[in-house]
Amino acid sequence: MGEHSRLIFSTAADAVLAEKLCALGVGVPGDIERETFPDGERGLRLASPVADSDAFLVGGTGSDADTLELYDLACALVEYGVHALTLVVPYFGYSTQERPSKQGESVTAKTRARLLSSIPLPDGGLRVLLVDLHTAGLPFYFEGGVRPVHVTARPLMAEAIRALAPGGCVVASTDAGRAKYVEALANDLHVDASFVFKRRDAGGTRLLAVSARVAGQHVMLYDDMVRTGSSLLSAAEAYREVGASRITALATHGVLPGDAVGRLERSGLFDRLIVTDTHPRARQLAGGFVEVRSVVPLLAAALRAR
Missing domain, CATH: 3.40.50.2020 (Rossmann fold)
Structure with missing residues (x-):
């Protein structure tokens, strides 16, 4: 080559x-x-x-x-x-x-x-x-x-979590669909993982349970992408109800149309939102409440590995 x-x-x-x-x-x-x-x-x-x-x-x-x-x-x-x-x-x-x-x-x-x-x-x-x-x-x-x-951008998520919670945390998912990713991320960090269980029926989506003890813990709440923020908000409410002391939202892809960031910030549930620069909107919104980490070094490594 x-x-x-x-x-x-x-x-x-x-x-x-x-x-x-x-x-x-x-x-x-x-x-x-x-x-x-x-x-x-x-x-x-x-x-x-x-x-x-x-x-x-x-x-x-x-x-x-x-x-x-x-x-x-x-x-x-x-x-x-x-x-x-x-x-x-x-x-x-x-x-x-x-x-x-x-x-x-x-x-x-x-x-x-x-x-x-x-x-x-x-x-x-x-x-x-x-x-x-x-x-x-x-x-x-x-x-x-x-x-x-x-x-995978998992190394970036792990790096961000280590910087924010050197004393430990719980890594959590917004739903069962992210369970494998969150479990792998928790294993990388040698911390506990937690999952929110949902049930979808004619009346909509209901949160049923949280799988781990998070009282007094800093919860790192991950979703693969954040659009309107509804999944993050509903999961964060569940974790706050069972005693999470601090919640940080993380997502690989920050799509964030309209006032999605304002909605997340005004909720008071999160100390910040961490995303990568895979989407133009995330790069546009970088700063303040939104922390953006670059996937470019990971892409560079993958391209060199051809």
Whole structure:
């Protein structure tokens, strides 16, 4: 692989992550020219020669526009002769739509994986780096010769927890879906794990129990992504009711639309919210109540491990 130059490109929304990868020496920046036409169509042009290079294309799929830009750029890179292509997808949108909950619903996580799987395969292969997916089975939605690679941000979460609670804590989950991740994180830190048990019925979702003793404890409450914050809030209320002395919210993906951060902060349940920089919105809201830690070193290590 050493004879192939390494070029790093990105969608417009995730350019800052590409710049950080370049700063770490993973590759050199590739140039893209963008143009928006009067009718709203967009033009993309690779302004750097890419033939026989190993290209890394950074871009999340948090919006339809970002997804199509990622797809168009990836196809162009293959068309113009890259040897190998790696898509670095820090945030995979629609990951909660991994199965139909009602008859006739689109399984959009699967259709987006199929879309990326239709990118032509370069001679050196096509892989997709994905960070802390909502569902463990989602990589199996990719088809053909695409090789999905899962990158976990768990080391960042452990680092943040050690800094905040050197004397110990309880690592907790918002629901059973995060149980394996939280258990692994607790094992990394040699602390107890706690889980909230919920029941969904016609009347909605009810919290039934908390699995560990948390009275007087600093609770580190984790969810893979935070959107409106409802899951974090309901779980935090349960932990506060059973005596948690302090609660810190953690999530890999800070989607945080609208006033989600204000809602979490005004609740008075959390001392802070810790997220990573996988989503543009998290980077935009960094500071004060929101602490943002970068996944770029983890992505760099995964890219070097090819």
